[in-house]
Amino acid sequence: MQKSVILGTLTAAALSAGAASAQTLSDVQDRGTLNCGVTTGLVGFAAPDADGEWSGFDVAVCRAVAAAVLEDQNAIEFVPTTGKTRFTALASGEIDMLARNTTWTFSRDVDLKFEFTGINYYDGQGFMIPKSLGVSSARELAGATVCIQTGTTTELNLADYFRRNNMDYEPVPIETNAEAQQQYLAGACDVYTTDASGLAATRAAFETPSDHVILPEIISKEPLGPLVRHGDNDWGDVVRWTLNALIAAEEYGITSANIDELKAGTESPEINRILGTEGNLGEMLGLDAEWAYRAIKANGNYGEIFAKNIGESTPIGLSRGLNAQWTDGGLLYAPPFR
Structure with missing residues (x-):
């Protein structure tokens, strides 16, 4: 009974916040800061160092969104949340997005009125x-x-x-x-x-x-990914396609090292559309043409982010496994940029 009351309260809060804040993109741009909910500290995924500087696999997703929207991956306020407080923080509008090793489930999507914008780690x-x-x-x-x-x-x-x-x-x-x-x-x-x-x-x-x-x-099965509130599709699109840009960048060989060279133009229409040298994908999102360029350049593509924070060469030592690109037998797959 107690759990049902909690879920009902969260649902009401989510509905209220969704109705009141269906303009998260403009709110973030006006504020000049992205409020991103993260864990209270999990090395490799989201943790502050001695100077309070946050880093990790989930943190990189937050920074990519900040870079895409605000042209600065550091224009961000990290809000530590626990398993209990994370959903209230998102539903109430305290945070703009949650990137905190959170599992995509039916009840969280439907009953709590959240929108998962993709999967950045297939877990169990x-x-x-x-x-x-x-x-x-x-x-x-x-x-x-x-x-x-x-x-x-x-x-x-x-x-x-x-x-x-x-x-x-x-x-x-x-x-x-x-x-x-x-x-x-x-x-x-x-x-x-x-x-x-x-x-x-x-x-x-x-x-x-x-x-x-x-x-x-x-x-x-624990499909983990970032989430936003229901009722704000424009903001959900921004977070979703920023994550997709990181995934697609790895597939197409766009890295933090060669992205400036590729931005000058390539023979690949998909790469050109991602980096904004062809088409008007940024305009469709309410952003400029270089949104994905900045998101990728901030900390690299998905593979670079994985390797740096949680990969086999780190103390955490995780192999790609299910999180390999679909071309390498994994589940990682970004829809077409067209």
Whole structure:
């Protein structure tokens, strides 16, 4: 009952905010700053350094949008949100977009009145345990205490998985990833469960990552991506096609190193349309012709962003897997720019 009340409240707030702020693009341009909701801190995806400078895979999406809309990837205010507060922040208008490892689900799309603008990471829920437990499969976790972030899809996935396998468990509710790390390392729970990418990022921050094992089971589909409020299609188009520009840029070989050369004109009509030397795609979005050029130049194409923040050469060490381009056997695919 309590969950239904919360969902109903969020739905009402989303409807109200959607009706009141159907001009987010002009609001952002008038303000001169993009308010982007991110996680409270997950290394590789969104985390501030000692000087308060934010970086990460999700942060790069925010910066690309700021570059496209405001001609400055730094004209941005990062708003840290938890699993519980993220949707309220978006529904109320506190933030213009949310880029916070958030799973696209039916209820979030339809009932909470949000619009997911694409998928920037195909993920799935996993389990991390101390190697000393000697467990090699999630099927061996009967009776375990499990740290789990509240307000996330992982709560329901966890309950479903243990129920299907006739196992009991004791949940240890936590609010943030930082709290999860502390509780898990202190032994307050045997297991930490969240998206597999989040587990890899969390483990990379440990003093001795090799003392912890991510079990092989992936128990859910977790398509992660940025989202905006329902009712503002123009703004949704801007965020959607900025993400698509990053994905398409990798497919067509547009990089941060060669983008200025390609902007002078190429024999590829698709590249020319993306970079604004042909057609009027920017005008259709309510932006100038160089919106996608700036979005890509800010931090590179999708592949560059992936490699720099979470790729195999980073401490997080994620392979492309499902997040490879469709031409390389992955699921990554941008609609045509035409």
